[in-house]
Amino acid sequence: MALYKLLTLLSIIAMTSAGMIVHESRTFVPAGFVSEGLAPANDMLTLRVALTSNNIAGLEEKLMSLSTPGSPEFRQWLSMEEVKSFVQPSSETVSAFSSFASANGLEPTVISPNGDWVSITLPVSQANQLFATQFEVFTHPDMSDTITRTLSVSLPSELVGHVDVIHPTTQFTGPNTRLAPTSFISLDRPVVDPSCNSSLPSGVVTPTCLQELYGIPATPAAENASSLLVTAYEDEFAQTADLSGPDDAGIEANLDVQYTTANFGSSMAIKICNGYMALGTRGISVVFASGDGGVRGGHDDTSVCDDNTFIPVFPAACPFVTAVGSTQGFGPEKAINFTGGGFSNFFPAPSYQTAAVASFLKTIPSDFAGTFNQSGRAYPDASVQGFSPSLQGWNFEIVSDGEVGLVGGTSASSPTFASIIALINDQLIAAGKPVLGFLNPFIYSTASTAFTDITIGHNSGFVCPASSVAFDAAVGWDALTGFGTPIFSELLAAAMA
Ligand SMILES: *[C@@H]1O[C@H](CO)[C@@H](O)[C@H](O)[C@H]1NC(C)=O
Numbered sequence: 001m002a003l004y005k006l007l008t009l010l011s012i013i014a015m016t017s018a019g020m021i022v023h024e025s026r027t028f029v030p031a032g033f034v035s036e037g038l039a040p041a042n043d044m045l046t047l048r049v050a051l052t053s054n055n056i057a058g059l060e061e062k063l064m065s066l067s068t069p070g071s072p073e074f075r076q077w078l079s080m081e082e083v084k085s086f087v088q089p090s091s092e093t094v095s096a097f098s099s100f101a102s103a104n105g106l107e108p109t110v111i112s113p114n115g116d117w118v119s120i121t122l123p124v125s126q127a128n129q130l131f132a133t134q135f136e137v138f139t140h141p142d143m144s145d146t147i148t149r150t151l152s153v154s155l156p157s158e159l160v161g162h163v164d165v166i167h168p169t170t171q172f173t174g175p176n177t178r179l180a181p182t183s184f185i186s187l188d189r190p191v192v193d194p195s196c197n198s199s200l201p202s203g204v205v206t207p208t209c210l211q212e213l214y215g216i217p218a219t220p221a222a223e224n225a226s227s228l229l230v231t232a233y234e235d236e237f238a239q240t241a242d243l244s245g246p247d248d249a250g251i252e253a254n255l256d257v258q259y260t261t262a263n264f265g266s267s268m269a270i271k272i273c274n275g276y277m278a279l280g281t282r283g284i285s286v287v288f289a290s291g292d293g294g295v296r297g298g299h300d301d302t303s304v305c306d307d308n309t310f311i312p313v314f315p316a317a318c319p320f321v322t323a324v325g326s327t328q329g330f331g332p333e334k335a336i337n338f339t340g341g342g343f344s345n346f347f348p349a350p351s352y353q354t355a356a357v358a359s360f361l362k363t364i365p366s367d368f369a370g371t372f373n374q375s376g377r378a379y380p381d382a383s384v385q386g387f388s389p390s391l392q393g394w395n396f397e398i399v400s401d402g403e404v405g406l407v408g409g410t411s412a413s414s415p416t417f418a419s420i421i422a423l424i425n426d427q428l429i430a431a432g433k434p435v436l437g438f439l440n441p442f443i444y445s446t447a448s449t450a451f452t453d454i455t456i457g458h459n460s461g462f463v464c465p466a467s468s469v470a471f472d473a474a475v476g477w478d479a480l481t482g483f484g485t486p487i488f489s490e491l492l493a494a495a496m497a
Pocket residue numbers: 196197212213330331
């Protein structure tokens with residue numbers, strides 16, 4: 001009897017696990033998250049499912065061809081329809097998912113213009129059965145809402161090769177780690193716009209200061225001095241995940257979030273990174289902050305200072321975005337200690353940067369105590385002012401919702417860099433030329449000398465002491481400031497060439 005029961009049980013296990021292939025799993029819950037127990041069986045879940053694109057490798061090849069100076073199709077950016085032909089799932093993928101959905105009474109809704117994201121709504125119990133998950137409810141001390149996640153998600157074999165991501169499942173992105181210990185110091189006063197030198201007593205980084213420092217002509221900003229100061233923050237990565245791009249290419253998307261890749265999960269990071277790839281082919285420059293934790297993630301704290309395994313951040317580590325770090329000071333400009341930089345564990349180094357990065361790796365001593373992935377995509381690509389050492393430090397003046405205030409960090413540097421790209425695009429458009437689009441192959445080749453090389457700095461973090469292991473700025477590209485800070489006239493000349 002007991003044996004019979006055992007055999008029955010075993011055969012049930014075999015049946016339920018037959019054909020289920022683990023898609024993504026994690027062995028532990030990321031720090032800060034606490035399980036409050038199993039998610040109630042009858043709670044409804046809406047899962048977003050990324051269907052595999054029909055030709056993402058072809059799109060990557062296309063992007064490199066479009067964005068590499070000297071290529072016959074240089075900057076001949078694609079239309080939305082052309083991008084769709086690469087990104088949309090194949091008819092086999094669509095029918096595999098449709099059959100699965102209808103066999104299980106699910107009604108998928110297409111939620112992206114290219115048809116590569118669908119959503120399904122189902123009870124927790126059914127999700128647990130269909131994807132061999134065990135959804136739990138988690139809390140985090142810095143988050144007011146609970147999240148429902150699982151430590152493992154599987155796919156029935158008929159969906160393997162057709163589904164890239166099921167979200168939310170194993171992704172623990174936590175609170176938005178965008179930086180600045182003080183994110184916005186509100187000032188009850190109008191905009192002041194002194195030059196870098198005359199602002200030395202207050203140390204405020206302003207449009208006039210930036211124009212002076214990087215040789216940006218005064219005309220565009222003089223029309224409205226506020227415009228360079230206006231920054232738009234995107235809080236939800238979800239808003240950025242719809243990556244079809246607008247009808248009119250030629251804009252810069254500056255996005256300000258940083259997540260630790262390990263918590264994000266590789267399938268989601270790859271899917272979103274591929275979305276940035278698609279934006280690049282449309283002629284859109286996607287610019288991200290490199291993070292404010294130096295070599296230790298989006299934001300360092302005392303618990304990580306002794307950890308010599310460096311923590312890369314996402315999306316800066318995506319090879320299809322331009323990651324921007326922070327400098328401080330004016331004579332000479334130096335890398336600030338918190339400027340995010342490092343090497344991805346998910347994304348291999350793209351060919352456009354292998355030579356520059358190999359030169360940097362040679363500067364690292366053989367007894368270097370830091371552990372990082374030398375074969376990964378290295379970031380940042382460039383840098384801009386993001387901090388002023390005087391007063392409270394966060395002396396980068398912005399106008400947000402009509403209010404004048406001070407911020408700091410790579411969150412200030414990346415929109416500044418994006419505005420410089422926008423000014424160059426204005427001139428390209430006025431000259432009847434295509435916009436810059438995906439920047440990196442251009443930055444690493446013909447434009448690599450259009451930057452002031454920043455050679456001083458150690459990115460151990462804002463909190464971690466300078467004695468903590470980190471990278472050092474070096475001659476040429478380095479993992480603190482990329483190629484350095486822009487020289488407007490040279491960047492413009494390289495763009496117009
Ligand atoms: C500030 O003044 C110093 C000395 O006059 C000069 O060398 C430096 O280039 C100036 N800084 C800027 C950003 O113009």
